[in-house]
Structure formats: C-alpha cells, structure tokens
Amino acid sequence: xxxxxxxxxSGWWDGSVGYxxxxxxxxxxxxxxxxxxxxxxxxxxxxxxxxxxxxWITPFYPSPMADFGYxxxxxxxxxxxxxxxxxxxxxxxxxxxxxxxxxIDLVPNxxxxxxxxxxxxxxxxxxxxxxxxxxxxxxxxxxxxNNWVSHFGGSAWTxxxxxxxxxxxxxxxxxxxxxxxNPEVINEFDEIIQFWxxxxxxxxxxxxxxxxxxxxxxxxxxxxxxxxESMSPRQVFASFDHRYDLDQAGNLEIFRxxxxxxxxxxxxxxxxxxxxxxxxxxxxxxxxxxxxLHRAFYFAPMHVPWDPxxxxxxxxxxLDAAPEDLSWALSSHDDPRAPTRFGGGExxxxxxxxxxVLLFFLPGLPVIFQGDELGLPSIELALEELADPVATxxxxxxxxxxxxxxxxxxxxxxxxxxxxGTPWIPIGNRSEKDTVEYQQKTHGSWLMRYxxxxxxxxxxxxxxxxxxxxxxxxxxxxxxxxxxLISALNVGGSGQILxxxxxxxxxxxxxxxxxxxxxxxxxxxNSAAILILAS
Ligand code: GLC
Numbered sequence: 001x002x003x004x005x006x007x008x009x010s011g012w013w014d015g016s017v018g019y020x021x022x023x024x025x026x027x028x029x030x031x032x033x034x035x036x037x038x039x040x041x042x043x044x045x046x047x048x049x050x051x052x053x054x055x056w057i058t059p060f061y062p063s064p065m066a067d068f069g070y071x072x073x074x075x076x077x078x079x080x081x082x083x084x085x086x087x088x089x090x091x092x093x094x095x096x097x098x099x100x101x102x103x104i105d106l107v108p109n110x111x112x113x114x115x116x117x118x119x120x121x122x123x124x125x126x127x128x129x130x131x132x133x134x135x136x137x138x139x140x141x142x143x144x145x146n147n148w149v150s151h152f153g154g155s156a157w158t159x160x161x162x163x164x165x166x167x168x169x170x171x172x173x174x175x176x177x178x179x180x181x182n183p184e185v186i187n188e189f190d191e192i193i194q195f196w197x198x199x200x201x202x203x204x205x206x207x208x209x210x211x212x213x214x215x216x217x218x219x220x221x222x223x224x225x226x227x228x229e230s231m232s233p234r235q236v237f238a239s240f241d242h243r244y245d246l247d248q249a250g251n252l253e254i255f256r257x258x259x260x261x262x263x264x265x266x267x268x269x270x271x272x273x274x275x276x277x278x279x280x281x282x283x284x285x286x287x288x289x290x291x292x293l294h295r296a297f298y299f300a301p302m303h304v305p306w307d308p309x310x311x312x313x314x315x316x317x318x319l320d321a322a323p324e325d326l327s328w329a330l331s332s333h334d335d336p337r338a339p340t341r342f343g344g345g346e347x348x349x350x351x352x353x354x355x356x357v358l359l360f361f362l363p364g365l366p367v368i369f370q371g372d373e374l375g376l377p378s379i380e381l382a383l384e385e386l387a388d389p390v391a392t393x394x395x396x397x398x399x400x401x402x403x404x405x406x407x408x409x410x411x412x413x414x415x416x417x418x419x420x421g422t423p424w425i426p427i428g429n430r431s432e433k434d435t436v437e438y439q440q441k442t443h444g445s446w447l448m449r450y451x452x453x454x455x456x457x458x459x460x461x462x463x464x465x466x467x468x469x470x471x472x473x474x475x476x477x478x479x480x481x482x483x484x485l486i487s488a489l490n491v492g493g494s495g496q497i498l499x500x501x502x503x504x505x506x507x508x509x510x511x512x513x514x515x516x517x518x519x520x521x522x523x524x525x526n527s528a529a530i531l532i533l534a535s
C-alpha cells in the first residue's frame with residue numbers, strides 16, 4: 001500500500017464547490033416532518049442545476065438523536081428516520097449519474113452512549129470494551145479527574161455510579177469520547193471507513209478532527225480567562241488553553257493511516273479542525289505534509305466581523321499558512337447564517353453575497369451551507385421551540401444552533417414543500433420570496449446570482465494560477481488576482497477605488513454599486529466584483 005500514498009493533496013476536489021446538507025432539514029420524502037435520504041435524492045437535480053460538485057451529508061446513522069445524529073449508535077447503518085441502506089445506495093448511484101460526489105460525516109471522536117461498545121464498556125471495569133473509552137477514578141475529593149469542560153456546558157466528566165468511575169465526554173454525556181490510544185478503536189474505524197468506501201462514497205467530512213487523541217496523563221488544562229456563571233458554554237470552553245484535550249500530535253498519525261485507506265479509492269478527507277483561536281498555523285499542520293487530510297475547514301472566516309482589518313488578518317494569515325488546502329464555509333449547521341452574522345436585513349444579505357465573491361475564488365474548497373444560496377438569514381425561535389441541547393440544557397442564554405437548522409423553503413405550499421407533515425422544528429417566518437421555486441423563476445434573485453457566480457468560477461478560474469493580492473492591509477478593498485481573474489470585496493464605506501493591473505478588464509459579476517472606469521473600479525458600500533481579463 002505504501003507506494004500508493006500521494007504526497008500532495010490534489011484530486012478531483014480541486015476546483016470543486018461543496019454543499020452541506022443538514023439532512024433533518026433539507027427535504028422530507030415521507031411526511032414524518034424530518035428530512036431523509038430519499039428526500040435528498042429527489043433534490044440532486046436541483047443541486048446539479050445550481051452548479052455544486054460535491055455534497056456533504058451530515059450524520060444519518062442509527063442514533064438516539066441526543067445531538068441530532070452526532071451521537072452514533074451504529075456506524076454502519078442508516079437510522080430508520082432517514083431511510084435504509086438501500087436508500088443510501090440509491091442516493092450514491094443517482095448522485096454519480098449526475099456527476100455529483102458525495103462525502104459523508106464520520107464521527108470518530110465520540111460514539112453514542114447507546115452504542116453497544118459503550119454499553120458493554122460501562123457494564124464492568126473488566127469489560128473487554130472498557131478501554132474503548134476514557135474511564136478514570138474520581139480525584140481525591142470525589143470530584144471529576146481533571147478540569148476539562150464539555151463544549152456543550154459543564155464538566156467533561158460524568159460519574160457512572162455503579163463502577164464509581166468517571167467517563168470523558170467533550171460534548172454531551174450521551175457522547176462518550178472514544179480512546180484513540182487504543183489500537184482496537186483504530187482498527188474498528190479502519191473497518192468502518194472500508195465499509196463506506198465499498199459503498200462508493202467519495203470521501204469523509206471528519207467531525208471534531210482536532211479532538212481524537214488526548215494526552216493520556218490527563219493533566220488540568222491551563223486557564224486563560226476568569227470563568228463566571230454568566231458565561232455561555234462556548235465562552236467557558238474558550239477560557240481554557242486546550243493544551244491536553246485538543247490538537248494533540250497523535251491526530252496526524254490517525255489521518256495518515258486513513259490516507260492509506262482512502263487514496264486507492266480516490267476519496268477525500270476533509271476535516272473539521274475547529275480550533276477556537278483559529279490559529280491558521282495549527283490548522284495547516286493537518287494538511288501541509290501532503291499525506292494527512294486533503295482539506296481542513298478553516299473557521300475564522302465564519303466568525304470574522306464586517307471590518308477590513310479583521311478580514312485582512314483572517315485571510316492573509318490563513319493563506320500564508322496553507323496556501324492551497326483550506327476549506328471555506330459561508331455558514332454551517334453550527335453557526336449563525338452569514339446574512340444574520342453580517343447585521344441582518346437587506347444589508348446583511350448583500351454583504352453575504354459580496355463576501356461569497358471573495359470566499360468562492362480563494363484557493364481551496366468553498367462549501368455552501370444549504371440555504372446560503374437563497375440568502376436565508378437565521379430564524380429566531382421562541383424559547384419553547386428550541387431543540388438544540390446546547391440551548392435546552394443550559395440555564396444561561398447560550399449560542400444554541402437551531403436558528404441555522406430550520407427547514408429549507410422549497411415552495412410556498414403548506415410546509416414550504418419541505419414536508420407534508422409537521423416539521424420537526426418550526427420553519428419560521430420565511431416568505432414566498434425565500435423559496436427555491438420563486439427564486440428560480442426570478443431574474444436577479446439571490447439563487448440565480450449564486451448560480452451565475454458558480455458558473456463564472458467554473459468557466460474562468462485557472463486553478464494553476466496562484467493567488468496574488470492586488471491590494472494590501474491599508475486598503476478597505478480586499479482583492480486578489482488569479483491569472484486573468486480579479487476578485488474584489490469592499491468592506492469599507494462608499495467610494496473606494498481599486499486601480500487595475502495592466503490589461504483590458506471586463507466586469508463579469510458584481511454585488512452592490514460597482515462602476516468600471518478606464519483603469520480602475522469604483523465601489524459603493526457592501527459591494528464586490530469579479531473582473532475578467534479580455535483575451
Ligand atoms: C461538530 C458538529 C456538531 C456536533 C459536534 C459533536 O462540531 O458539526 O454539530 O454537535 O461536532 O459531534
């Protein structure tokens with residue numbers, strides 16, 4: 001096998017645009033109010049019409065759904081809520097027929113507490129599966145073994161009364177962390193990966209890629225900021241230096257091993273490398289050796305405020321650290337949607353589209369979250385409508401994730417064409433103008449513009465042309481060229497002028513007020529443009 005490892009990260013995904021499907025909320029085929037695999041199959045035509053190349057499907061495995069599928073109780077099956085393995089096979093066949101690739105969400109950091117491994121593991125300290133998880137004695141005062149906290153609030157340890165030991169969970173107590181220092185766990189996942197490769201998947205999005213391996217001495221994490229009661233789980237989590245629970249060197253060994261498994265199948269490894277500080281040099285280690293992950297999500301662009309200096313810092317530093325191999329998302333099922341993050345209303349929507357002009361033309365893999373292409377803002381749900389455990393299990397007002405997870409409005413029939421039953425979470429105050437059906441037949445709609453943008457990318461982006469910045473940190477216009485194409489985003493006020501390099505430039509796409517003059521472009525507020533060199 002050794003000889004087959006490719007020492008670079010190229011593949012069919014170069015030049016691709018990805019699309020994240022949050023399966024519960026995409027399309028429901030059977031009327032139970034929850035999106036499912038046949039629902040996705042029915043929309044593949046839409047996705048290929050839109051012009052994306054690669055679809056990432058969030059977990060559809062059997063699960064008690066404590067974290068809506070990110071708590072897996074069988075890694076090689078399909079939850080009946082989402083369909084059957086045959087439905088999955090059909091989805092893959094149909095996607096491939098339409099030239100779409102499909103990657104699935106692998107959740108290796110933790111299983112569900114309902115997984116037979118954990119059930120067995122907790123049955124006795126001598127159980128053969130005990131070592132699949134992290135079990136520790138209480139500290140001398142009976143408290144948890146160390147000060148690690150869960151992403152979702154509270155200690156990362158839960159006491160099992162029966163065996164009087166604690167088990168580790170960086171997320172919910174229903175999501176016990178697997179022990180990646182145990183070779184048997186490593187072998188189990190080799191088999192899981194092979195199982196899905198043999199069903200013809202085109203790769204994996206790796207959940208919590210930064211978290212797999214832990215420092216087995218389990219020392220306390222150093223505290224960076226004073227913690228107080230009014231902080232949200234995210235803030236508490238960010239108050240620690242995660243020196244011993246995240247981003248351990250051993251993670252790379254796991255991904256190198258997986259690279260051996262996927263390369264012969266030409267499959268993609270795309271990691272969720274969620275490091276709170278977003279240090280691009282740390283993220284880049286997951287891709288830079290060319291034999292571990294092919295691509296790593298870089299999350300800073302999903303949190304950056306609409307401010308030129310912050311954006312410059314975000315993009316320049318990231319591209320210096322990993323010039324080719326990052327993946328860029330506009331929104332996700334874990335964060336507020338871009339139009340909301342950028343201030344909401346028409347202005348927020350315009351900014352999100354303008355921002356896409358920058359994001360989609362960077363080297364690397366851009367990923368659209370379902371509904372981004374419609375310009376959808378997040379939905380504000382009433383307290384009693386919240387479903388995300390991050391929101392429902394914490395007394396403090398938190399950054400729960402429901403607002404980005406509401407169903408896609410396909411048309412203006414009842415249930416917005418998402419379901420003919422009762423949706424599992426309210427669809428919220430969407431209007432006819434938000435729907436796919438309306439936008440598909442409306443010239444100049446967000447959907448039609450996203451489609452045009454993707455088409456321009458496909459037709460004009462020369463993948464071999466490196467990025468060259470054509471403005472610098474002192475400019476409010478962030479702009480770069482790649483061969484005969486310029487992408488420019490104005491994050492400042494009205495009236496910014498961009499001087500163009502030599503040549504005859506044509507305006508191929510713009511958002512907001514943009515005027516092309518002889519050798520320069522004038523930008524209004526919240527605007528962006530793609531320029532193409534006439535041949
Ligand atoms: C990732 C997923 C998120 C999930 C968590 C735990 O961050 O994107 O939705 O809750 O991992 O699996």
